[in-house]
Amino acid sequence: MLCILLFQFLCKFFGLVTSGIIHITFILFAVCGAPELYDFAQHLAERNNIDYARCYAYFLWYICLLSQIIAQCFADPRVKSKIEQNLGKKSTELDSSFINRITLWWYTPIPLLGAKKDLEVKDLYELNEGNRSSHLVPLWEKYWNPTIEKYNTTKKNLIKEIKSYEKKSGTNPHQLEKLKKQLYRLKTPSIIGNLFKMFKFELITVTAIKALSDTIQFANPFILHELIAFISKPHGDLWIGVAYAAGMFIASELRSILHNYHNYLMFRMGVKIQSVLMTAVYKKNLKLSNIARKEKTLGEIVNLMAIDVERFQTITPEIPLYLSIPYQCTLALVFLLTIMGYSALPGVLIMLFAIPLNIFCSKWTRGWNMKQMKLKDERVKMCNEILSGIRVIKFYAWEIPMKEIIERIRKQELVCILKTALVKYSVDVFNWSSPFLVGFFSFLTYTLSDPEHHILTPQVAFVSLTLFNMLRQPMTQTGMLITQTVQVIVSNRRLKDFLVADEHDLDSIKRSYDLNETSTTIEVKNGDFSWEAQEDKVDNKFGNLHDINLEVPSKNLIAVVGKVGCGKSSLLSSLLGEMQKIKGYVSVQGRLAYVPQQAWIQNLPLRDNILFGKPFNKEIYDSVVDACALRPDIAILPQGDMTEIGEKGINLSGGQKARVSLARAVYQNYDVYLLDDPLSAVDSHVGKHIFEKVIGPEGLLRNKTRILVTHGISFLKYMDTIIHIENGRIIDVGTYDELISHKEKFAKLIEEAKTEKQQTGSSTDTNSTNDDPIDRSLSSQKEDADSAISEEDLNKKENSNRRISTISIIEQRKNGYSGKRLDDILIQESKEPPRLKTNQKLIQKEKVETGRVKMNVYKQYAESATYVRSFIFILMYVIYGGVQMLRNFWLSSWEDDEAEHRNDHKMRNLGERLGVYAVYGLGESLALTLSLLALILG
Incomplete structure (x- = not known):
């Protein structure tokens, strides 16, 4: 009792709400003290030589013990963490008692609620910390x-x-x-080793629970052996038989509780591992170097998260089986040796033969698994590329050739799957048939080795049959475990190759987030940058930068100009750290915001796209929206700035996406802005408005450091400094007046831009150059797309996929009011034009089917596999189960031959019974083979 008291204090000290050790101790006290309680009660009823004081003291102690057991079923409240205090529907698991946890009673309200209504995510408990x-x-x-x-x-x-x-x-x-x-031969870090370090205590605990469950499972054959021996005796105490029967029931229930609790813990661990590895892949993808990004295709990265990580999650609940299967087989064979003696040795040899067979087949299928995953990477990559370029494919009617390419890759993938399945199911047939083989050869050896004394009694038959059936599960699990192990080995190698791939060198740029207003914000000295990894030099490939020397004072407006492909965007990428720094020194002070050429739009309301996680400030938000010329577009959207924007901004024009991207950066209120030609996607008067209100000397960013890549020449005179780049080198730096008067190449660049403008007759000087005629055609159509596409418009699109029918609101105003400027339009907006009132969303809520699976679903499966193969599979599987039952019945009737074991008819009858038993077993294996073959081919 002193030890129990000590445990109570330790639990209180460490914050445990309940102690399993103390609860189990009390239960064991109650079970072990029950006979003594019965003895005291019997003596008290007979009133024969009884110590009343001791008797009543024991009764009182036992009542207190039962009270403790009942009290331990309830847990004291615990101190909640800050995260748990803010949860919605809190999980009661951590507040449950030991007995409630292992029986999963704390989860009972969820299935009860599911019986009353269809469960939704909001009905489930929040995750524990x-x-x-x-x-x-x-x-x-x-x-x-x-x-x-x-x-x-x-x-x-x-x-x-x-x-x-x-x-x-x-x-x-x-x-x-x-x-x-x-x-x-450099050893790469181990994913499995680090996962073991994370979950080693959970894994050891669960393995111990599984071992205890398996041990209790094998208590049943032992109790059954004793029960049959008790029944065969003519006279025996009834309570002994009741105790044996109760023992079998308690062992079965206890094993079920432990087995299910082990499954719950392992499945939970699998979800944790999946969450960890998916996050690791996602973070690594953001840090990949340019060389690594070229080697790791999009399809491979998608498969890493969708397939390889899931394989880790799938095999996690099976991890204890690596110890459990040998342990169960060893216990079963030890019991068989105890009951049947050395006659069980043939069964042992069959079990040992199964080990190298499974290992050999796993090595055989590993190559096919790797080839299948490569083909799957290629197929997913191809599908993503087709979906990304679906407009071009539709434009040229390339649907059938693209479909044929994907189908060709899929056929190669199916060949690998078929080969793997044939080998896997061949081994599975042997594994599933091994209990029969073990039983047949054991009975054959047992009966023929000594026909006079080795009689198949009920004790031997029923107990052996129970052990053979218990061997069936670990043997069938062996093939599945080895198959999953091979798949995880392949996935582990793929994940490891990805996680150890080269990353961007974060130390290549000296960063300081504390901005000193008197200091230089950006400084580059003798910088060489490359898109491909080089250790000592940079070549003259497209986009590389050479001998970059640059100083950007705080709050200055810098323009970067040059011909197409000269390295303007690469200069911004080098400041971001996206390019490989070969040599030189780079320093960036202050928080940095980047506006790319291709705007990235989230599938969120327009306001959330601009806020980008920052708190909403109406005054700042309104000024940003007005400065970025988004007010007219918001006015026409069905739900204003709360209108849902589709994936990749599908219901926004190119100019609108560029302005939303710029507004997002401006709202963040950072110190340094890298603007990669954001004005190229908008009209000239809109570009002028954005420059004046946002980028220029009087704009919202006037107190920020701005580096603007531009093809426009009309804004250059407002710049503090102009950087002229040619062939990846900075050739001129200075003000507009300095460069135009003293630098011949810059003057020539300006002259060429003016000449091109006059020749094309363009109404804007900010449009970007596009060398691909297909892209020019598609981008012009896309620029004419309406800024607000209602749900009705989207439904119409399904009937006219090749047509874009509406135009941008700004384009409408430009065409309808050709003599008016954007300022005039903004003045008219103060009249608050009426919005299109609708509550429809672009992305509707997904509907989840509830209730039973419809017969049409089964029909589709049967049609896909053909009705003949589906019928053969079902028929053979039913025959397999039926023959298995007949074999067990035949074995149980074998004991009737005991009465005839001394006459001559015995040997003939024994031969018949062994022969029929063998025929049943072979029929069982044949039916299983045909059913699995039909499954593979279907």
């Missing part, structure tokens, strides 16, 4: 980051050493070869 990504991801990074940093450091040192050896003359070739082998 330990199950959230905010808790799991930092824990993963705690173990993963040191290992990947050590790997990267070792790899860089080896590469430098190899390059230094290669440059030296007279280098020892053996030493160089040794270094190269070291680099090749």
Whole structure:
């Protein structure tokens, strides 16, 4: 009792609301004390030589013990964390008692609610703090980051050493070869090892629960053996038989509770691992270097998250089986050896033969799995590219050729799947048939080794039959586990290759988020930058930068000009750290905002696209919207700025997307703005308005450092500094007047721009150049698209996929009021034109089917597999189950031969019974083979 009291204090100290150790201890006290209680009660009823004081004291103690057990079923309230205090529907798991947790009683309200109505996400409990990504991801990074940093450091040192050896003359070739082998054999960080470090305590606990469950499971054959022996005795105490029967019931129930609790814990761990690995892949994708991004296709990254990570989640509940299967098979064979003696040895040999067979087949199928995953990467990549360029494909009517390409890849993938399935199911047939083979050869050896004494009694028959049936589950699980293991090995290699891929060098740019107003905001000295990794030099490939020297004072407006493809956008990318820095020094002070050429729009309301997670401030928001010329567009949208914007801004024109992207950056109120030609997608008068109200000397960003890439020449005279780039080099830097008067190349560039404007007759000087006639055609159509597409318009689009019928509101105003400027339009907007009132959303709520699965679904499956194969599969599987039952009945009737075991008819009858038993087993295996073959081919 003192130990229990100590445990109580320890639980209180560590904040445990309930103790399983104390609860189990009380239950064991109650079970072990029940016979003594019965004895005291019997003596008290007979009033024969009884110590009343001791008797009543024991009764009182037992009542208190039962009260403790009942009290332990309820838990005390615990101290909640800040996260849990803010949760909506809180989970009661952590506030439940030990018995409620292992029986999952705390979850009972959810299925009860599901019986009354269709469950929705809001009906479920909120995640506990330990199950959230905010808790799991930092824990993963705690173990993963040191290992990947050590790997990267070792790899860089080896590469430098190899390059230094290669440059030296007279280098020892053996030493160089040794270094190269070291680099090749460099051990990559282990994903599985780091996951084990994260979940080792959970895994050890669950494995112990599984081992206890398996041990209790094998208590039934032992109790059954004793029960049959008790029944065979003519006289015996009734309570012994009742105790045996109760023991079997309690063992079965206890095993069921432990097995289900083990499943719950392992499935929860699988979801945690899935969450961790998906986050790791997502974060890594954002940090990939340019070379790595070229090697890792979009299809591969999608498959990593959709297939490979899911395989880790799928195999997690099966991890204890690596120990459980050998443990169960060993216990079963030990029991068989105890009951049947050395006659069970043939069964042991069959079990041992199954191990190398499964391993050999797993190695055989690994190559097909890897090839299948590569084909799947290629297919997903192709599908993504087709969907991204669907307008061009529709434009040229390329649907059938694209379909044929995908089908050809899919057929190759199906060949690999078919080969893998044939080998896998061949091994499965052996694994599923092995209990029969073990039983047949064991009974054959048992009965024929000593026909006079080895009689198949009920004790031997029923207990052996129970053990053979218990062997069936681990043997069938063996093939599944090995198949999943092979798949996880392939996925582990793919994930590891991705997670150790090269990243952007975060140290290549010196960053400081504290802006000193008197300092230089951006500084580049002798910078060489490349889109491809180079250690010592930068070549003259397209987009690379050479000998960059640049100083940008705080609050200055800088223009970057030059011909198409000269490296203007690359200069901004180098400041972002997107390019590989070959040499030089780069320093950026202050928080940085970037507006790309291709606007990125989220599938959110327009306001949320602009806020981008920042709190809403009406005054700032209104000034940003007005400055970016979005007020007319918001006025015409069905729900104003709360109108839902489709994926990739499908219901916005190109100019509107550019202005939304600019407004998002302006609203963030950062220190440095890198603007990659945001005015190229808008009309000239809109561009002038944005420059005056946002970018220019009097705009909202007048107190910010701005670097503007532009093709327009009308804004250059307002710039503090102009940077002229040619062939990846800065050739001229200065004000507009300095460059136009003293720099011949800049003057020539301006002259060419004016000449091009006059030749094309363009009404804007800010349109970007597009060399592809297809893209020019499509972009012109897209620019004419309406800024507000209602749900009715989207429904009409289904009947006219090749036609874009409406035009932008700004384009309408421009065409309808050709003599008016944007300022005049904005003045008219103060009259608040009426909005189109509708509550329809662009993305409707998904409908979830409820109730039973309709017969039409089964019919579609049967049609896909053909009715003949579906019928053969069902028929053979029914025959398989029926023959299995007949085999068990035949074995149970074998015991009737005991009365005839001494006459001559016995040997003939034994031969018949062994023969029929063998025929049943072979029929069972044949039916299983045909059913699986029909499943594969279907």
